[in-house]
Amino acid sequence: MTGLHGRPTAAELVAAVADFLDGDVRDATTGQVNFHARVAANALRTVQRELAGADAGPVLAALERLGYTDEAALAAAIRHGDLDDRAVEVSDCLRTLVAHRLAAAHPGYDTQ
Incomplete structure (x- = not known):
């Protein structure tokens, strides 16, 4: 199912941003920025799982x-x-x- 607004879905957009943070941003940074990119990516993956339809x-x-x-x-x-x-x-x-x-x-x- 593609969702109300078609593709990409909100979950797919969130996943793309999480991948960007986990890949490009973390590869290009160190220290505090790298850590915060990891935290942000993990937060977005949580949102992605919620949007993907955890059965309520x-x-x-x-x-x-x-x-x-x-x-x-x-x-x-x-x-x-x-x-x-x-x-x-x-x-x-x-x-x-x-x-x-x-x-x-x-x-x-x-x-x-």
Whole structure:
């Protein structure tokens, strides 16, 4: 699928910039600039994975099982103590949310 605006997609553009930073910029620099190029490339790769369609289905389903539509509402309910009697369900939901974030931020983390 090419996305709403055709090609290149946002994920492809982000990947191209990350490749440029990881290749040309890092090859031509040293020290602090080289390090910052690496950090920027890693940040862009995280965005690329998010744009490429990390499936939010499991997250939405976990939130729905608790009766919430987003993380902000869940966090507010936890702060207010509304879910104190559903600790196991909340823990399961939070595990799903964290696993989803880690899949984008640090792929392969769950297999280490």
